[in-house]
Amino acid sequence: MENNHEQKHTISALVDNEPGVLNRVTGLFSGRGFNIESLCVAETMDPLVSRITLVTRGNNQIIEQITKQLNKLVNVIKVMDFTDTEFVEREMALIKVRAEAQTRAEILRIVDIFRCKVVDVSPQFYTIEVTGNDSKITAILGLLNHLGIKEIARTGAIAMARSKKEISLKKEKIVFIEMPEEATQKTGYRP
Amino acid sequence: MRLSGAEIIIESLIQEGITTIFGYPGGVITDIYDHLEKSPIRHYLVRHEQGAVHMADGYARSSGKVGVCLVTSGPGATNTVTGIASAFMDSIPVVVFTGQVPTPLIGNDAFQEVDIVGITRPCTKHNYLVKKVEDLSRVIKEAFYLARSGRPGPVLVDLPKDVLQNKTEFKYPKKVEMRSYRPTYSAHAGQIEKAAAQILKARRPIIYAGGGVVSSRSSRELKTLAEGLTIPVTTTLMGLGAFPGRHPLWLGMLGMHGTYWANMSVAQCDLLIAVGARFDDRVTGKVDLFAPEAKIIHIDIDPTSIRKNVSVDIPIVGDCKDALSKLNQSLHKQEKSDWRKIRQPWLEQIQEWKKTHPLTYEQGKDEIKPQYVVEKLYEVTQGQAIIATEVGQNQMWAAQFYHFDRPNSFITSGGLGVMGYGFPAAIGAQVACPDRIVIDIAGDGSIQMNIQEMATAVANQVPVKIAILNNGYLGMVRQFQELFYEKRYAQTFLKGNPDFVKLAEAYGAAGLRAERPEEVVPVIEKALSIKGPVIMDFVVCPEECVAPMVPAGKGMTEMLLV
Ligand SMILES: Cc1ncc(C[n+]2csc(CCOP(=O)(O)OP(=O)(O)O)c2C)c(N)n1
Ligand SMILES: [Mg+2]
Numbered sequence: 001m002e003n004n005h006e007q008k009h010t011i012s013a014l015v016d017n018e019p020g021v022l023n024r025v026t027g028l029f030s031g032r033g034f035n036i037e038s039l040c041v042a043e044t045m046d047p048l049v050s051r052i053t054l055v056t057r058g059n060n061q062i063i064e065q066i067t068k069q070l071n072k073l074v075n076v077i078k079v080m081d082f083t084d085t086e087f088v089e090r091e092m093a094l095i096k097v098r099a100e101a102q103t104r105a106e107i108l109r110i111v112d113i114f115r116c117k118v119v120d121v122s123p124q125f126y127t128i129e130v131t132g133n134d135s136k137i138t139a140i141l142g143l144l145n146h147l148g149i150k151e152i153a154r155t156g157a158i159a160m161a162r163s164k165k166e167i168s169l170k171k172e173k174i175v176f177i178e179m180p181e182e183a184t185q186k187t188g189y190r191p
Numbered sequence: 192m193r194l195s196g197a198e199i200i201i202e203s204l205i206q207e208g209i210t211t212i213f214g215y216p217g218g219v220i221t222d223i224y225d226h227l228e229k230s231p232i233r234h235y236l237v238r239h240e241q242g243a244v245h246m247a248d249g250y251a252r253s254s255g256k257v258g259v260c261l262v263t264s265g266p267g268a269t270n271t272v273t274g275i276a277s278a279f280m281d282s283i284p285v286v287v288f289t290g291q292v293p294t295p296l297i298g299n300d301a302f303q304e305v306d307i308v309g310i311t312r313p314c315t316k317h318n319y320l321v322k323k324v325e326d327l328s329r330v331i332k333e334a335f336y337l338a339r340s341g342r343p344g345p346v347l348v349d350l351p352k353d354v355l356q357n358k359t360e361f362k363y364p365k366k367v368e369m370r371s372y373r374p375t376y377s378a379h380a381g382q383i384e385k386a387a388a389q390i391l392k393a394r395r396p397i398i399y400a401g402g403g404v405v406s407s408r409s410s411r412e413l414k415t416l417a418e419g420l421t422i423p424v425t426t427t428l429m430g431l432g433a434f435p436g437r438h439p440l441w442l443g444m445l446g447m448h449g450t451y452w453a454n455m456s457v458a459q460c461d462l463l464i465a466v467g468a469r470f471d472d473r474v475t476g477k478v479d480l481f482a483p484e485a486k487i488i489h490i491d492i493d494p495t496s497i498r499k500n501v502s503v504d505i506p507i508v509g510d511c512k513d514a515l516s517k518l519n520q521s522l523h524k525q526e527k528s529d530w531r532k533i534r535q536p537w538l539e540q541i542q543e544w545k546k547t548h549p550l551t552y553e554q555g556k557d558e559i560k561p562q563y564v565v566e567k568l569y570e571v572t573q574g575q576a577i578i579a580t581e582v583g584q585n586q587m588w589a590a591q592f593y594h595f596d597r598p599n600s601f602i603t604s605g606g607l608g609v610m611g612y613g614f615p616a617a618i619g620a621q622v623a624c625p626d627r628i629v630i631d632i633a634g635d636g637s638i639q640m641n642i643q644e645m646a647t648a649v650a651n652q653v654p655v656k657i658a659i660l661n662n663g664y665l666g667m668v669r670q671f672q673e674l675f676y677e678k679r680y681a682q683t684f685l686k687g688n689p690d691f692v693k694l695a696e697a698y699g700a701a702g703l704r705a706e707r708p709e710e711v712v713p714v715i716e717k718a719l720s721i722k723g724p725v726i727m728d729f730v731v732c733p734e735e736c737v738a739p740m741v742p743a744g745k746g747m748t749e750m751l752l753v
Contacts (some may be wrong), residue, residue: 015371016371018306020309020312020320023312024312027312027313028313030634031313061498061502065495065498065499066496068495069495071494072493072494072495074316074317074369074370074371074372075371077370077371112250115411
């Protein structure tokens with residue numbers, strides 16, 4: 001089909017906060033051969049709802065399938081693809097880097113330039129917390145690497161639309177669907 | 192009223208209007224059986240849980256109601272998986288209740304514990320593990336609602352033993368409250384107008400209809416559209432019966448074993464109106480060569496079906512019935528044209544294809560041709576039977592030579608292609624439609640995959656007729672080997688087939704055999720005169736091929752006319 005141009009997409013889904021829902025989402029991706037580059041899940045203000053943010057890659061047709069298939073899952077309440085909209089995206093990394101007497105100053109300079117924080121100090125190591133988008137984190141990792149990174153832990157991306165566009169449940173009224181007498185017996189229920 | 196979980200299940204089923212269940216007992220669901228026995232619900236004791244799901248599926252397809260089955264935990268549950276997957280692929284509303292070990296034991300590798308919710312997640316529309324008896328009636332309500340609404344499909348409900356024994360106040364909910372599930376029934380008016388305009392412009396249109404027309408009960412609307420604008424109609428395997436099989440605008444089935452003229456019409460049409468179909472690879476062949484000159488309108492209730500395999504010019508998400516009636520209304524308002532006259536060149540071209548490449552076979556004097564058997568079944572039953580099929584050549588010949596007149600009469604495992612589906616599905620259909628003739632057109636291989644259900648048919652006096660097209664081979668695979676593997680028939684000869692007549696008799700059913708062409712009609716007539724289940728063993732030409740055939744991955748016009 002047309003447009004085979006692959007692009008990175010950040011997609012958020014509001015889902016029922018129930019056991020097994022994450023499995024339904026990841027199972028959908030593996031079963032249909034879609035890829036997931038990163039995935040973040042956490043409860044929202046409404047304890048019955050979780051927010052999944054995932055980063056995936058594909059051409060238009062694949063991304064369209066991904067969002068439609070996500071929407072089709074019974075536990076998925078709402079899906080939003082941020083790509084081509086104004087949005088803020090952040091990841092976080094914890095980086096444990098070797099801190100010798102002669103490199104400490106340089107590490108602190110890098111920390112300053114990247115506006116991140118040293119969150120733990122030991123005789124031999126600094127642990128740095130950095131937030132930003134993917135390229136910022138990749139950049140700081142590149143700089144710290146030759147100073148001796150011992151360990152890193154990285155989150156996936158989380159995202160939020162700028163100003164107006166929101167992915168919230170406020171407008172999503174719960175609908176009450178009354179089954180007509182006849183429909184309780186037949187397929188293809190029609191209101 | 193305080194009821195136990197087991198009682199709640201029975202009460203809820205009664206409130207859902209369920210009269211029939213197919214199932215098989217086991218330790219953890221004994222409580223349910225204990226109460227089921229006292230209820231007005233009729234239970235059919237199967238001989239294998241796979242059979243139970245296929246029966247529920249056949250019951251659903253023939254009646255439009257939801258099919259229900261009940262099985263125990265562990266092996267009982269895993270035995271249902273093939274049946275569930277088949278119902279899922281074909282969008283059939285079935286609710287499967289499985290037993291589960293008590294909640295405190297879940298995750299401990301308890302006796303007959305299996306994570307059936309995990310196993311069936313990708314092949315159910317939705318599934319549930321009920322952890323508290325308080326949730327039970329709501330879950331059952333949702334399960335039935337999900338199974339039959341939107342794009343129908345199977346729903347599984349897993350029931351731990353303690354949930355069945357605990358008690359709670361019972362009140363069956365009147366409403367379903369699900370903020371995350373809202374299928375679109377109503378087709379978008381703007382899209383309908385666009386489609387109507389496109390239809391009025393087309394000179395060589397065809398309608399390509401699928402199972403969605405059957406499940407949304409919109410055959411009448413489809414016929415109105417076709418007749419109103421003189422548009423020829425083809426259907427998928429799942430759509431057979433959605434349009435009358437003897438109608439002048441009927442093109443026959445399309446796809447891998449579709450008619451030559453249906454596939455040629457798709458290849459040359461300038462507008463393809465897809466209704467309740469999903470552009471399966473058995474239908475499209477090589478996608479780039481599918482309807483290459485056509486604008487495509489696609490009506491489907493499931494948005495994921497649209498633009499999954501082919502790009503579409505006018506997508507319409509909605510119920511087929513709603514979309515088709517709106518489309519008909521819109522077209523009705525337009526200026527009248529003499530569509531017969533306008534279509535004449537197109538219809539003549541189609542006639543030409545039909546004349547040069549008809550569906551044929553040659554019935555000689557000695558060997559019975561399998562197609563001949565199907566044709567005679569059609570004639571003797573006057574096209575009014577419900578036909579179930581197994582999978583393989585038998586299925587394709589049934590599709591090609593039994594000219595289905597009305598919907599809900601062709602019962603076949605289309606998407607998954609499950610050998611062993613037809614017989615139990617036929618039992619389910621017969622249970623749902625006791626006044627109709629139900630025939631399973633079977634292969635000698637497939638019938639052995641669920642033959643144990645003969646005991647179910649005999650015990651419950653379900654008078655299903657089985658017509659085995661006995662070619663001694665796994666015929667469809669043999670055909671592939673003949674055409675693409677230089678006749679190396681690796682493991683497709685069915686050495687050791689039983690004597691099917693004696694087999695029927697061993698179960699207490701009737702067995703009949705035809706070995707010569709002139710015996711075919713008398714055997715069919717005799718079988719239909721017998722009240723109980725019958726096996727008809729038609730010994731047919733062993734090396735007959737299904738024609739035409741489009742090799743997998745080729746364009747639909749590259750048909751082998753073997
Ligand atoms: C459960 C299952 N196993 C294997 C297959 C692959 N398969 C498709 S058709 C076929 C041959 C069927 O033989 P038979 O039932 O004798 O029908 P025939 O083609 O001879 O009419 C096989 C093995 C299948 N569809 N289903
Ligand atoms: Mg065979």
